[in-house]
Amino acid sequence: MPPSPSQQERHEHALRNSAGYPPMTRLSPEVPAGTDPIIAIRGLDKTYASGFRALKPIDLEIRRGEIFALLGPNGAGKTTLISIICGIVNPGSGSISVDGHDVVRDFRATRSRIGLVPQELTTDAFETVWNTVSFSRGLFGLPPKPEHIEQVLKDLSLWDKRNNRILTLSGGMKRRVMIAKALSHEPRVLFLDEPTAGVDVELRRDMWNLVRRLRDNGVTIILTTHYIEEAEEMADRVGVINKGELILVEETATLMHKLGKKALTLQLHQPLATIPASLSDYHLALSADGTELTYTYDTQAERTGITTLLGELSGAGIRFRDLSTKQNTLEEIFVDLVRSR
Ligand SMILES: Nc1ncnc2c1ncn2[C@@H]1O[C@H](COP(=O)(O)OP(=O)(O)OP(=O)(O)O)[C@@H](O)[C@H]1O
Known part of the structure; x- marks a missing residue:
């Protein structure tokens, strides 16, 4: 088997893509080849109003251009962690920066750099694919950019369905619409909360390929999953979270060697x-x-x-x-x- 490309090689590949004719839209044009983290989490602790402590102090850095898989059983705290980074849930103590901006003080700047694909499908069933995705971009206060929406829909094999109402789409296509929405404002980081939970094998493979292409085009990807094979297949690094505690962060190859x-x-x-x-x-x-x-x-x-x-x-x-x-x-x-x- 050929060795997998190093992160440096991928950066170079991404930068080359930006100069030539990329297979997909280059969504994150300013990705430098440096190694400073795109997300830095320091001492993040979260206790919900109910008194439940969902996260124990977490320190984690996400590298630019990597695919990072957050693994953990139900209730481990994965959604809580990504919701805090995305500004949907208030952090308790600690700090988080995205691309150098603090998620609390600089909410707009950080949110605009992030695309989130939640677990639940949240779209207006009667709207068309095109309008749904264009509207999402508008929510970020960005001017329309039909050529970008067109490229995203083409990349996600949704172009033929652009005039279809969401309710007429299959479950797999609805998931793609969720991803298209999350990419509508050209984010640098994409969060995928259990992207393949309950999808069939074929769609899971498609998703994996899609995520790899996004990464090759300069997007940093963080996904949560229950499936070890998903992490093994896709992620450069894996973090294991259990009962709110990040118990391990490791290169995937090293983790699989230890635990495979x-x-x-x-x-x-x-x-x-x-x-x-x-x-x-x-x-x-x-x-x-x-x-x-x-x-x-x-x-x-x-x-x-x-x-x-x-x-x-x-x-x-x-x-x-x-x-x-x-x-x-x-x-x-x-x-x-x-x-x-
Ligand atoms: N708003 C809330 N108030 C109180 N407790 C909450 C709240 N949201 C989540 N929790 C609790 O925090 C813990 C972590 O939940 P979270 O959704 O982050 O887990 P998860 O790892 O994403 O799980 P799953 O894989 O099932 O999605 C769970 O015990 C959950 O019940």
Whole structure:
């Protein structure tokens, strides 16, 4: 597999795009190749009026031009965190700056640099796609720029639907409209709150490609997700949040190396009473009824051990009727993380 491009290479690619004929609109023309963070969060603490403490002091820097995935289970505080950065929820204590502007003191300046795609679809069902997206731009006090709206709709494969009312669109297209709205005012940072929750595999792939293209055109992307494979596939870095606490921030490759375990489950032809001693090195788990053997392996290791395990099973006369593999779920990763703290 070719190595993935470094962030510097991507900056250079983005800058090259700005000079030539980019495949998409270059949405963030002033992205410098420097390394100063586009978002800096210092000591952010949030307690809701109910008394619930949703965020414990959080320090986090988002680099220009990266895709950052915020991973966490339900209720971890992901939406709270991005809502505070976007100025929708008041911060408690601490400070946040976006592109050098404080989100509280300089709300307008920061909000204009941010596009937010919320979890919920919030559009007027009877409006057309074109009007919906153009109206969003107007909300930022910007003059109309039909050529930009046209480019965004084309990039999102919505151009043919521009005169359709929202209510006639499929769920996937409605999600694209939400993204188009968020891009209408040419933001430098795009927040996607669970962009692929409940969407089918094909649309998920489309979304991932779209997000990568946006990043290649200079937009910094922050997405929240429950899906570890989404983070693995897309993000340059991952932050793991649990119970309001940012417990880890890591390059994705490093995180996957640490946590990228998979389980291989074999359904056996004949139930086994015990695991043969000759297989003890594999630390296999046998289900209570003896019909399933599970092997946990490291996806990043040079050798997963699967080939030799299958050979040894065959040598021991153990036959299987089916097999499946499963990535560790985020939940399991959390258990590991929390346990190891
Ligand atoms: N306005 C509010 N008042 C009181 N508590 C709130 C409020 N909004 C959110 N919470 C609580 O804060 C915690 C974090 O919620 P948040 O929506 O940020 O989590 P999340 O990680 O985005 O979860 P999900 O993945 O389910 O969207 C939850 O326990 C939630 O009930």
